[in-house]
Amino acid sequence: MTQAVNSPYFNANARKALDDAFLQKALARSEKGFIERRKAAVEKLPEYDALRDSARDLKDHILAHLDLYLEAYEKNVIASGGHVHWAATAEEANEIILGICKRLNAKTVAKGKSMISEETGLNAYLETNGIRPVETDLGEYIIQLRGETPSHLIAPALHVTKEQIEADFRRAHVELPPERNLDEPTSLLAEARAMLRDKFLAAEVGITGANFLIAETGSSVIVTNEGNGDLTQTLAKAHIVISSIEKVVPTREDAATFLRLLARTASGMDLSVYTTFSTGARRETDPDGPLEYHVVLLDNGRSNMLGGKFQEMLRCIRCGACMNHCPVFHAVGGHAYGWVYPGPMGAVLTPSLVGVEQGGQLPNASTFCGRCEEVCPVRIPLPKLMRNWREREFERHLQPAAVRYGLGLWAAFAKRPALYRAATSLAMRTLRLFGGKGRLRQLPLASGWTRYRDFPAPQGETFQSQWKKRGTAR
Amino acid sequence: MTGRDAIFATIKKSLRVAGDDRARREIVAARLEKHPRGIIPARGQKPKAERTELFRQMVEHAKASIVMLDSKDDVPAAVAAYLRSKNLPQSIRHGDDERLSLIPWAKERTLEVTKGASDGAQLASVSYSFAGVAESGTLVMLSGADNPTTLNFLPDHHLVVVDERDIAGDYETIWDRLRERFGANAMPRVVNWISGPSRSGDIEQTHLLGAHGPRSLHVLVVRNS
Numbered sequence: 001m002t003q004a005v006n007s008p009y010f011n012a013n014a015r016k017a018l019d020d021a022f023l024q025k026a027l028a029r030s031e032k033g034f035i036e037r038r039k040a041a042v043e044k045l046p047e048y049d050a051l052r053d054s055a056r057d058l059k060d061h062i063l064a065h066l067d068l069y070l071e072a073y074e075k076n077v078i079a080s081g082g083h084v085h086w087a088a089t090a091e092e093a094n095e096i097i098l099g100i101c102k103r104l105n106a107k108t109v110a111k112g113k114s115m116i117s118e119e120t121g122l123n124a125y126l127e128t129n130g131i132r133p134v135e136t137d138l139g140e141y142i143i144q145l146r147g148e149t150p151s152h153l154i155a156p157a158l159h160v161t162k163e164q165i166e167a168d169f170r171r172a173h174v175e176l177p178p179e180r181n182l183d184e185p186t187s188l189l190a191e192a193r194a195m196l197r198d199k200f201l202a203a204e205v206g207i208t209g210a211n212f213l214i215a216e217t218g219s220s221v222i223v224t225n226e227g228n229g230d231l232t233q234t235l236a237k238a239h240i241v242i243s244s245i246e247k248v249v250p251t252r253e254d255a256a257t258f259l260r261l262l263a264r265t266a267s268g269m270d271l272s273v274y275t276t277f278s279t280g281a282r283r284e285t286d287p288d289g290p291l292e293y294h295v296v297l298l299d300n301g302r303s304n305m306l307g308g309k310f311q312e313m314l315r316c317i318r319c320g321a322c323m324n325h326c327p328v329f330h331a332v333g334g335h336a337y338g339w340v341y342p343g344p345m346g347a348v349l350t351p352s353l354v355g356v357e358q359g360g361q362l363p364n365a366s367t368f369c370g371r372c373e374e375v376c377p378v379r380i381p382l383p384k385l386m387r388n389w390r391e392r393e394f395e396r397h398l399q400p401a402a403v404r405y406g407l408g409l410w411a412a413f414a415k416r417p418a419l420y421r422a423a424t425s426l427a428m429r430t431l432r433l434f435g436g437k438g439r440l441r442q443l444p445l446a447s448g449w450t451r452y453r454d455f456p457a458p459q460g461e462t463f464q465s466q467w468k469k470r471g472t473a474r
Numbered sequence: 475m476t477g478r479d480a481i482f483a484t485i486k487k488s489l490r491v492a493g494d495d496r497a498r499r500e501i502v503a504a505r506l507e508k509h510p511r512g513i514i515p516a517r518g519q520k521p522k523a524e525r526t527e528l529f530r531q532m533v534e535h536a537k538a539s540i541v542m543l544d545s546k547d548d549v550p551a552a553v554a555a556y557l558r559s560k561n562l563p564q565s566i567r568h569g570d571d572e573r574l575s576l577i578p579w580a581k582e583r584t585l586e587v588t589k590g591a592s593d594g595a596q597l598a599s600v601s602y603s604f605a606g607v608a609e610s611g612t613l614v615m616l617s618g619a620d621n622p623t624t625l626n627f628l629p630d631h632h633l634v635v636v637d638e639r640d641i642a643g644d645y646e647t648i649w650d651r652l653r654e655r656f657g658a659n660a661m662p663r664v665v666n667w668i669s670g671p672s673r674s675g676d677i678e679q680t681h682l683l684g685a686h687g688p689r690s691l692h693v694l695v696v697r698n699s
Contacts, residue, residue: 030679047515054512067485068495068502076659086478138685139676155679162678185677193686200686201594216506217661227672227687230627234664245481250505252652256645257512267675270532270610274687275667283663286617287569287591288624299481306488 002090003121003149005354006338010361013336018452023333026159034324037268038375051261056379058254059315062246063306069215069248070297076218080280082293090120093298097122097207097240100294101131104237106204112222112229113137113156114209115318116242116298118149118340119353122207133207134199136228138192145172151334151342153320154266159333162188196228206236206290210243211317212258213295216251219279220295223262223272230276238292239278245299246314252277258317261377266319301353309388313348315378322372322382328365331452337362344372348385356389360398363389421464428458507658511646518609518643525608526695529641532611536670537683538691545698546573546635550582553633556692557585557598560631567592567629568600571620573699574635591622592629599625600633605648606641606695610669613693614648617664626666632688634668637699 006013017023042048062069074084087093093116101109109126111117111133123133123144135144139157143150145168150156157165166182169191182188208229210220220241222229233239249255255277263269282289305311323329323343334342339359341349347366351359363386372382393399394407413420434440435457443450460466485491491498520528526542533540541552557564565586568574579587592599601621605614613634617623626632642648645667656662672687683689 026678033679045515045517047513050513058512064489065498065502066489067482067491068499070482070485072502072506080660086476086481088477088480092477136686137676138674142676155676157676158679165677185680186682188677189674189682189685193684196686197594216509217659219661219665225672226674226685227627228685230623230666231686234623234627245485250502251509252649253509253511253646256649259645260515269669270536271612271667271669273536273668273670273672275612275669277661277665277667278663279661280663283618285619286663287619287622289617289663297481299477299484303481303484303488306485307490308488 003118003340005350005358007350007354007359007362008338010336010338010365013338014332014365017332017336022161022164023159026161027330027333030155030158031324031330034267034320038265038321038324039268041264041268041270045260045264048261048264051257052377052379055257055261055317055377056315058249058257059378062249063311063314066245066248066306069250070245073213073215073218073248076215077280077295078218080218082218082280082295085294085296087296087298088300090298090300093120093242093296093300094122094125096296097242098126098129098131100238100240100292101126101205102129104204104292106131108199108203109133109205109207110200110203110232110236111135111140112206112208112224112232113140114207114242115150115153115340116209116244117207119300120242120298122242134196134203136196136200136226136232137224138189138226138228141192141196142168145169149335149340152323153318153341153345155320159335200231200235203232203236205238205240206232206234207240207242208233210241210247210295211262212255213243213248214250214252214255214277215248217277217279219252219277221255221259221275221277223259223275225267225269225273227274230274233276233278234289236290238294239281239290241278241293241295243295243297244302245297246302262317262319265321265375265377305352310348310352310385312380313345313352313385315380316345316349317378318345319377321375321377322380325371325375327367327369327371332365337365344382344386345380348380348382348389351389356392356396357398360389360393363387363393421462424462425465428462431455431458509649514644514646515609518607520608520643522638525643526638526641529606529608529611530695532608533670533693534611536611537673538611538670538693540693540695542695542697544696546577546696547581549577549635549694549696550579550585552694553600554582554585556631556633560690562597562631565596566598566600566633567596567625568602569619569621569625571602573602574600592624592627594628596625596629598631598633599629600635601625603634603636603640605651606636606693607645607648607667608641608643609645612645613666613668615666615668616662617666618662623664623666626668627687630684630689631692632668632671632690633692633694635694635696638695638697639699641695
């Protein structure tokens with residue numbers, strides 16, 4: 001069982017998203033905050049761009065030596081008393097985790113935030129097998145109550161409004177007095193804190209993800225602001241880390257390089273509140289901590305991306321900046337992307353992991369404005385990678401007929417400059433006739449555009465004729 | 475073929491690793507052994523007094539509170555004052571750290587001091603930090619009986635003592651100190667970097683303090699330890 005893929009229906013999903021008033025309200029609210037916070041944090045660190053370059057180079061170095069760093073990591077996990085389990089597929093990862101839970105007679109599993117567990121569909125799998133997973137990150141807890149998946153890498157409940165959360169809590173926490181006041185976000189937070197405290201203490205197994213795995217020491221690293229990941233892994237009998245093979249970094253110094261970028265780029269903080277390095281299980285003299293420490297390492301198609309056109313995508317450290325700066329994500333949110341990973345990084349990664357037949361729609365959901373690449377902390381050329389997918393989709397005849405014929409028609413003009421110039425200036429004069437100097441609310445054959453936004457009427461001459469004039473002037 | 479074999483086989487095939495990969499192995503072994511430092515922000519690279527001042531500013535920026543104390547003997551009064559200011563009972567819990575045992579807690583007659591890990595019933599805990607990092611106002615906590623990890627997360631209020639001489643400019647200095655203490659490749663079970671009190675931005679992207687961990691974090695810097 002893995003997370004079902006709904007990506008082929010991106011167009012329909014996007015249409016639904018644009019008509020969803022709650023979602024539009026939530027998206028409008030979040031857009032500015034992320035962008036401004038990142039900008040402020042970056043401006044305060046003069047070394048930020050140099051750090052990005054070195055992080056990019058470091059990731060390339062790691063990927064070129066991935067087998068060797070994974071070997072070193074495995075050796076050091078074992079040396080510090082932990083266990084490493086390798087899972088080529090999502091199914092294997094789920095089976096390994098279920099095996100550990102069953103051996104420990106676990107009834108409840110506390111979970112820190114993990115996108116890899118979303119990839120494997122772990123929660124549904126555990127439930128089917130009689131084990132109750134409880135998400136403990138506040139955002140993940142909210143969407144678990146709603147029966148939804150995360151719509152953003154670091155803000156999984158980005159699409160939910162405060163009023164919706166209140167309704168969900170009243171529906172789920174029936175043991176609490178119905179007349180209680182939940183108007184303020186602080187009361188919602190306090191209620192979640194109280195409800196989850198008991199779950200932390202009751203859970204036999206704690207599962208977290210990992211932002212990084214350190215080869216030098218065999219440590220796993222998580223970053224959280226809530227402290228939920230730490231309670232998850234400290235209070236249970238066993239701590240299971242579910243992660244993927246490209247998360248390994250060589251040394252603690254290398255982890256520091258990525259940590260200096262991660263929180264700043266993601267949320268504008270110098271560091272997240274809690275950065276936790278975990279190495280093995282409870283030691284002989286420790287008064288607390290898990291008695292067992294397991295790492296489940298998932299491949300799920302990543303090893304096939306190495307050495308190929310999409311290797312650069314494996315540099316991703318999951319900060320979410322690309323979606324925070326994406327006009328398409330701002331318009332439709334994360335669920336429209338139809339699988340685990342949304343936004344520009346999702347548009348590149350999804351076809352790599354689930355196949356271009358299922359994920360090939362997503363790279364088309366881009367205006368190629370390039371902001372994602374501009375803000376990426378490891379400088380992934382996301383527009384280039386999306387273009388690679390578009391080419392592949394075209395080569396394999398996976399696009400709808402209208403798109404193919406449209407492109408063919410455009411190409412016929414583009415290859416004949418005189419014809420192209422004549423046609424564009426005619427089109428422009430016609431559009432100006434319809435729209436005057438303002439905006440066009442309706443356009444024949446382009447209702448897909450004008451249904452959600454106006455089309456700006458041309459304001460002057462074509463780009464080509466302006467360019468030509470400028471050249472003569474110089 | 476096991477999952478492990480399958481994964482390594484595909485990685486090597488994709489990377490086109492041929493039989494003799496001695497050169498690659500040497501590169502990897504050298505990086506692991508020499509652990510070269512990356513780019514270290516100039517921000518934290520300051521003489522002691524300025525470094526301490528940056529630490530203080532960054533701790534406050536991370537929404538924690540901080541007091542500067544001349545000596546360890548001032549800790550009990552500062553802890554009692556904090557508890558009073560928050561209307562908390564005069565009661566704390568701490569671990570076996572010798573530096574905490576040497577604090578003259580008895581000076582505060584009404585302060586109840588218990589020892590051990592937390593089971594969630596304590597409102598306030600006191601830990602002794604392994605180090606501080608000025609760059610981001612971060613406390614570095616090590617797991618173990620001296621400062622049990624549960625004391626960092628379960629109580630509502632976490633009070634942390636840090637010696638001024640243990641405040642470093644950057645994380646790299648901390649890694650070297652850990653190597654000195656535990657050996658080249660070894661780590662305590664958990665190293666917690668803590669920068670401010672617990673918070674969540676999951677309700678409409680507004681940062682609210684007091685998610686699952688402590689609602690407030692109070693740092694006590696001891697100048698002469």
